[in-house]
Amino acid sequence: MIDKTLLEELSTLVPNELIKVDEPLKKYTYTKTGGHADLYISPNRYEEVSTVMKFARKYDVPVTFLGNGSNIIIRDGGIRGIVLSLLNLTDVQIKGEQITAGSGAAIIDVSRTARDHHLTGLEFACGIPGSIGGAVYMNAGAYGGEVKDCIAHAKVVNEEGDILTLTKEELELDYRTSSIQSQHLVILEATFCLERGDIADIQAKMDDLTQRREEKQPLEYPSCGSVFRRPPGHFAGQLIQQAGLQGHRIGGVEVSTKHAGFIVNVDNGTATDYEEIIAYVQKTVRDHAGVELQPEVRIIGEQATD
Incomplete structure (x- = not known):
């Protein structure tokens, strides 16, 4: 837990109403699992994010960033230190053929805003249940499109609390990876370069993908979305299906009978259930097909203690 004296100092740096103590994180994840955070902070402004980062560095307090929790599993033991939520950073601005969106904005909503302004290029994101920050963090993609196809630059905060702007090249976007991950940065906003299009054509494409x-x-x-990365030369869902794993259940979670690449929470499952079934799927597919499945979902936090 955070020392009381440190908490009092932090309360002088950012508005106290933004700080929640011992906050249950299952409220913020798509899997509806996860333990508690020592501190959960939801800044409203970029400067507040920077302030929290400087405070954490000064007192060596660990910081974990959380978007809308769509592609993450938080372990049942929760997260020590500060969980920094970016969900309040949702401003979206249009300038010509560019759209700039805060890290906490849902990428689905941003794709719809682009459509409403007759801008094409974000249709692929119309069904991705993630935030802008999470989408850039992992170069999210679907149906042949991905973030790196249309991003121009992103504004970030580093561990020292400095606010920086990274170009598309500096973001080093690749299949489900970016320099954001390796450099431990937090995304504040991203700007996308789109093109003028016919709104009827844009809507038709979005309807088809939906x-x-x-x-x-x-x-x-x-669920946490697609659980595994696409193995070279294979499809994860197909391998899982061929291994006869659809419908396999551990605790309250199971491999979806609708799409084998998804693991769904069907009966008050826990993060531990998720980890155990992921490990079981990996072993079974390895034994059946000789392919090593790598998780696409992020698994963070501490194991629950008895």
């Missing part, structure tokens, strides 16, 4: 997603993905249950 229909395909609804037909194939188990949206009726809590």
